Amino acid sequence: MIKKSVFIGLLGALAASLYAYPNFKTIAAGIAILLFGMVLLEEGFKSFTKGPLQKILKKTTNKLYKSITAGAFVTAIIQSSSLVTVIAISFISAGLISLSGGIGLVFGANIGTTATTWLVAAFGLKIKIAALAMPMLIFGIIFSLQKKLSLKGLGNVLAGLGFFFLGIHYMKEGFDVFKTYIDLSQYAVSGFLGVIIYTGLGIIITTILQSSSATLALILTALSAGQIEYENALALAIGANVGTTITAVLGSLGSNVAGRRLAGAHFIFNIITGIVALALIYPLANLVDRISELVDIAATNYTLKLAVFHTIFNVLGVIIMIPLIKTIERILLKFFKEQKDKDIDEPKYLNAAVLKFPGSVISALMNESKYLYKNAIFEIVAHALNIHRMDIKSDEKIKDIVKKSHRGFNINIEEMYYKKVKHIYGEIIKYATTAEKDLKLNARQINTILDIKIANRRMIEIINHAKELNKNINLSLNQDNKYVVQEYDGFRKKVTKVLRIIYLFRKAEDSEIYAKKLAQLKKEAKENIRYSNKSIDRLIRKDLINAEMASSLFNDNTNVNEINKKLIEVAELLYGKKDTLLETQNV
Structure with a gap:
């Protein structure tokens, strides 16, 4: 006024x-x-x-x-x-x-x-x-x-x-x-x-x-x-x-x-x-x-x-x-201090200033997505497995990490989603859509923004799978059936292994070695559904688990493999790129 x-x-x-x-x-x-x-x-x-x-x-x-x-x-x-x-x-x-x-x-x-x-x-x-x-x-x-x-x-x-x-x-x-x-x-x-x-x-x-x-x-x-x-x-x-x-x-x-x-x-x-x-x-x-x-x-x-x-x-x-x-x-x-202790996490890189130029908005979208992935998504998935993030980042053997982590974290994934992910995810999609509509982008820039949007959708899907998996992992802790516990421990090992390789992939200067490992793990995730189902079938035939347990294991086997595939896919989309500013410009 x-x-x-x-x-x-x-x-x-x-x-x-x-x-x-x-x-x-x-x-x-x-x-x-x-x-x-x-x-x-x-x-x-x-x-x-x-x-x-x-x-x-x-x-x-x-x-x-x-x-x-x-x-x-x-x-x-x-x-x-x-x-x-x-x-x-x-x-x-x-x-x-x-x-x-x-x-x-x-x-x-x-x-x-x-x-x-x-x-x-x-x-x-x-x-x-x-x-x-x-x-x-x-x-x-x-x-x-x-x-x-x-x-x-x-x-x-x-x-x-x-x-x-x-x-x-x-x-x-x-x-x-x-x-x-x-x-x-x-x-x-x-x-x-x-x-x-x-x-x-x-x-x-x-x-x-x-x-x-x-x-x-x-x-x-x-x-x-x-x-x-x-x-x-x-x-x-x-x-x-x-x-x-x-x-x-x-x-x-x-x-x-x-x-x-x-x-x-x-x-x-x-x-x-x-x-x-x-x-x-x-x-x-x-x-x-x-x-x-x-x-x-x-x-x-x-x-x-x-x-x-x-x-x-x-x-x-x-x-x-x-x-x-x-x-x-x-x-x-x-x-000029960063605001802390907020009820809802705010975007770190997205603001009106980045919408001035294609290079800056694409880099901001990429950095915001990486920040969301390596912090919120990594935390939610790790805690859904009842495993500490620092253990995943350590050199400790995965089987030992899983073995010592048999206590529920009592986390609310739905609440974590609303606090740490939902608002930032909405802003990423809003800024991506605005850039597509208002800025003159070339084909490579449009494809990069499309990859960013796909990566963010996959992150939301990962959270949904993790929420279902966490519920049944916690239920298995209260059961006396060691076979169910063993199966869920196996699920936790698989996801923990993927999280560790992704962490090393992000941190390594020469990421080619870990990129190949991720490609192999993604292939295994696609093939594991059939193999794991046979394992569950064997437990049913020997009457070692009941029908309700079997149903949960079948569903969570799918959840685990979907989590792993999508975690790897997001890592490839976000970290398998070169500098987005220099690689997506008009010449």
């Missing part, structure tokens, strides 16, 4: 400004065209995030220097630190990259966003608009109408750049015309008070425009038209950097705790960098003057000097923050 009221208020203020100052409309139109160009740029580059871009960001986050370089390089190319931040939040939420890797990308993105300042100052304000922007718009629109995704993406990029330069042109023209009626430079405030006021103004403008690049373009065009003083422009640039954290914060609202931690890191970085830049604004301005002399930038070329200043304080911010990364991580981990 508040957000809607603020939006309506801003629209009203804009309408009043256009009415009171008709000549302001050219500047406003320029801002609108530039923002539209940036939207097209972002949409265009999103077409390529399904392939090379995500691969670059995924592969370059194992080392800090790599992630900073990648963040700077990618942001400089795509002209959107916001998109890089959104991708980083999406990847962290999906468990694809670490928090420190995401922090490196954000740090690099702050350096990369200075490319916009250089593009506008050194190029955008000096070109003839018809010479560059118009051809870009013409070819961009032609390509964007094509059916092929890569051509459509290229078209959006070209059209976006065309509108970007066109917007700068109109903003510059608008300020030139506007100066005839009102000279905004008359409102310049010198000294540190002016620095504080204009920094706050930069934060407000960026918060409204939701783009520090658009704010910087506005500052540069106003500066080139002489509508603002150089000193005030420096403060506005600092404010623009601080204001861009709003985008990261908004982008993290739909993410999990990992995504919020990254947004927190982005906020801390920009606030500290802004404070340092404010404190050192005059020494940094003097440094810019010296550098400008060295590289032959004219003393009155304030737009290029602003670009130098913007680059220096962003690079300085990264240099200051690098030694503090571990400290920042500890603070964020302490401040």
